[in-house]
């Protein structure tokens with residue numbers, strides 16, 4: 001089958017290649033993939049990425065063969081899938097607990113945008129225990145995780161502070177539910193209860209001074225690549241909790257929840273760009289260069 005493979009000589013270190021078809025385990029459905037999405041964290045950014053491997057966390061398509069144990073969706077069912085690798089291929093073997101069935105109204109492109117970014121935002125908010133009326137600051141709000149986090153925090157009844165790199169990067173966030181779109185922590189007028197942090201570095205360090213007593217910081221990523229000079233007494237004096245989260249594993253029910261929100265029009269997929277997977281390298285570079293606002297989706301043609 002064809003698949004996107006790590007190729008250090010190609011633009012964006014990604015190229016179409018040919019790899020063996022996956023062999024599903026007894027609890028895995030075989031899915032013919034129609035659309036995939038790119039996430040910052042999975043893009044091959046350095047020589048460390050293993051040449052010839054097939055990355056890919058997010059993929060949506062049609063079940064070609066049901067799991068041998070009879071569980072899960074049946075041939076012809078449209079599904080969205082999550083996995084730790086090998087999603088950027090014509091076929092994917094997926095444990096039946098790591099997918100959700102799609103209603104006809106949800107396109108493959110929109111569904112492919114959901115898994116990692118949507119699950120991460122959902123699980124970060126759940127970890128923080130966000131309640132109606134709480135103030136939630138979200139860094140990297142212009143990105144894939146950020147745009148879902150803004151929407152889900154708004155749906156949870158929070159007052160949302162979206163932090164972005166520039167006003168242009170914040171376009172569309174107010175319509176998604178951001179009450180304040182800011183380019184720096186100094187714009188936070190009242191201390192927030194929760195920070196969902198995608199960026200780390202000096203921004204996170206500064207935000208620690210804008211959190212109410214007993215507040216929570218959920219560390220999702222550190223896209224800035226900067227060191228984060230934390231003063232421990234900022235945590236101590238205000239009894240702050242700092243916790244890291246990971247999105248994956250046992251995702252079926254949460255994926256189903258996100259698909260329902262999408263189908264009901266309560267969640268926007270924030271797909272900023274759809275290309276053919278033949279353009280994967282160029283699209284990956286655009287994501288790394290902060291040219292994408294939200295999600296980049298590739299169709300498997």
Ligand SMILES: NC(=O)c1ccc[n+]([C@@H]2O[C@H](COP(=O)([O-])OP(=O)(O)OC[C@H]3O[C@@H](n4cnc5c(N)ncnc54)[C@H](OP(=O)(O)O)[C@@H]3O)[C@@H](O)[C@H]2O)c1
Pocket residue numbers: 039040041116117120139140141142143144145146163164165166169170198199219220221222223224225245246247248287288290294
């Ligand atoms: N813990 C987990 O399970 C998990 C899951 C998914 C993602 N992550 C991590 O969470 C972070 C966000 O992921 P994502 O998929 O939303 O990424 P993304 O779509 O690329 O968004 C990242 C955002 O970070 C901001 N940013 C700040 N400094 C940056 C820099 N130096 N280079 C690039 N972007 C910078 C950008 O916003 P502005 O341009 O507006 O500043 C960008 O929109 C990443 O670090 C990723 O690795 C973790």
